[in-house]
Amino acid sequence: MNQPQRCIATKPPLFTTALFAAALLGTAPAWAGPVGTVVNLSGALLAKKADGTAKVLSVKSSVEQGDMLVSEKDTYARIRFIDNSEITLRPNSQLKIDNFSFEEDKPEQDNAAFNLVKGGLRAVTGTLGKRNKEKFGMNTPTATIGIRGTIFIAEYIAPSEAALAAYGMASVAAASYTDARSDMPMAVPLQVLPPLAQAPAVPGASSSRAPGLYVQVLDGMIHLTNQGGTQNFAAGQFGYTPSFSQPPVILPSNPGIQFTPPPAFSTGSGSQTGSGGPGGSDAVDCVVR
Structure with missing residues (x-):
């Protein structure tokens, strides 16, 4: 045989690996x-x-x-x-x-x-x-x-790339929001953004599910x-x-x-x-x- x-x-050069964030927190394999x-x-x-x-x-x-x-x-x-x-x-x-x-x-x-x-x-x-x-x-x-x-x-x-981009922009806006009275950062809920689950289907995708x-x-x-x-x-x-x-x-x-x-x-x-x-x-x- x-x-x-x-x-x-x-x-x-273009063969790169996208590391998943959670995996970076792991320890060396035992x-x-x-x-x-x-x-x-x-x-x-x-x-x-x-x-x-x-x-x-x-x-x-x-x-x-x-x-x-x-x-x-x-x-x-x-x-x-x-x-x-x-x-x-x-x-x-x-x-x-x-x-x-x-x-x-x-x-x-x-x-x-x-x-x-x-x-x-x-x-x-x-x-x-x-x-x-x-x-x-x-x-x-x-x-x-x-x-x-x-x-x-x-x-x-x-989620679609467009939905992820919009969510990222909302995250940045929330992080930089300040209170006009105290000039201190405030936590702004990201619920103001439409839930990612409601993002429109990607054209040509095999699934129309959320x-x-x-x-x-x-x-x-x-x-x-x-x-x-x-x-x-x-x-x-x-x-x-x-x-x-x-x-x-x-x-x-x-x-x-x-x-x-x-x-x-x-x-x-x-x-x-x-x-x-x-x-x-x-x-x-x-x-x-």
Whole structure:
């Protein structure tokens, strides 16, 4: 059987990594070695490393703590972690593995922290989440997802660039507002700005839903927590929260969540590959510097 080839490429000037602010607050990883493996792949998948390099992944490629996984257009990617949990990324998604620590005989050291920066995924709980559910957390721009032994789908729709620009301008105006009598800065509530959830749909976008985090629970239970409060969601329920300051709510029906990976993803065969071709015999792991 041919072994995967490896290549080294020079990073082009425009190939930059957008760091997610919350990830900057993390500490150095304590777990050494791979934390998961790509078992199904339908297109291009990239792992951006903390040292600035990037690796094009194929089926059977390892993922590590600190990786930012980026799925390209039309790419679904299923990753199985060392505790037998699974996360399947949908196209145009970014997921940061902030922390993952698991040893079969050391449950007290369990820790799983993810960061859904963009797009969506389906998560299936493994041993870690079943024996230490409080040690699992998934941050998103609008809420943190906690589990109680479950299978769930999460999808984050970002506001339009115009809405973000307007919100940023309002933030600056609030920060610089002063009281005419005391000439001291005052805290001006940003509620004067229309909520980001009400921003108009982006022309040509695949979804006309309002920006925010959408969830669907397929089995078990999850809870969403942000500055607005905490809400539990049971199997069969759908949820939504538009911003980190507004409480999560239960939706009466499916708001339009669609998660349709290729049929091979449900077989567990790992036979679907990206550019490496059937079976992965010609797969190339390419490190970009």
